[in-house]
Amino acid sequence: MKLNYKKTIGLGVVILITLLVWIKWDIWFYNPPEPLYSPSANPGRIMLTWSGNSLNSRDVTWEGDTSTHVGFLQLSNVSIAGDTILYTTNSKIIKTAGGASAFFKVQIKALKEGETYRYRVANGKIWSDWAQFKIAKSADASYSFLYFGDVQDTINGVSGNLFQQAVEKRPNAAFMMFIGDMIERPHDAYWAEWFRSGGNLFRTIPVIATPGNHEYYKSLIGKLDPRWMAHFSFPQNGPKNFLGRACYWDYQNTRYISIDSNGIQSIPSALEQRSWLKSVLEASHQRWIVVMMHHPPYSTSRGHNYFFLRALFKPLIDRYNVDLVISGHDHAYGRALHIENKILNNKQGAAYVVAHASPKFYEIGFSDKMDKLASNTPSYQLFDVSNDSIRFEAYTRNGICFDGFTIRKDANGLRTVKEPSHPNNSDYLKPTELFLRKSSKKEIEKFYRELEAWEKSKKNL
């Protein structure tokens, strides 16, 4: 009798797991086939990054068809007439189910602080237009950067408009930060869309980024699209199995650390990134520390909870007094300044921000942790960093500043935060159209009840 009972339970579990896998098959495992594509012979998708010292080096990558095996980069200092350097590089071919492209990469070294440079690249004899960038001075402690969450635009989308708006507000931005899911899926057409949106900006303002799940091929063990690695020449200072995607950049007084949260697919991969993060935090003597990870430790969207990220990383974030944790993935904006530091409990905890720049919106999960929430709009964010403070502003696609804060740090490293009055705007807290269409009356009523309770609890913020 007892055996039959156990067998029935066992059979029930197997049936439940089978049903779950069957229902979730497409979401978890299905990769729509990549349509055929033919890259242009012209050098395209030109991307400026840095993988060495930010004050004397820049990396440039670009793409073309496979007919050319040799690429060139011509560089000149705008203030020295006739001073031109020619770099030569060999192509790396990346083949996918839809076609093949040649990728080129050059690391420019020995650049000088405060100088402006022009460059152009070539596939064989075909040259691109000239582009320009400037190297900061080590004495410039203050700088700005632009932060974009998931872009994941449709083909012929409008996210380029967000990028432009952000650059118009901070034309001298030191870099653009992307937090993963720049593309809808690992297809050439979506990479093309992302580069089209970036236009010339990606050639002139360096990009730093962390990978998201949409840059991965789905599988039992997901695999990062090799084009991600070819486009982004990032520092090779990460954990052994995550080189070039989990990494850190030191820019002036700040250390920016990218965790590949989608790469956490097993206990060893989790522990590898965790122990690497610990070593990088331990070794940092920078004034500010910023951690970037695609999945947010504190979720903003309904039904999401990344408790494993909190279990893995929150103790380190607290122990090493991280200032900012920047995330995406949830397609609903959220910001939290009052999550306590459980280790250094006399100090202000890290600020957590989650944002997206995508036309796809998710329902807000009304978490007590979040001081500000917003859905129904993509957003772009600006950071102004100095030795004493980090100032933050978030803008809707219509250019309305709807959130902001300032973190100040004193000589002893003690942080305080200040929130200017940007009251939670009810328009951005409404359920999405999709939620209203798909949900039952009961679920919608529950949403509004939670919204009301959350707004009430945050009215003093």
Ligand SMILES: [Fe+2]
């Ligand atoms: Fe994502």
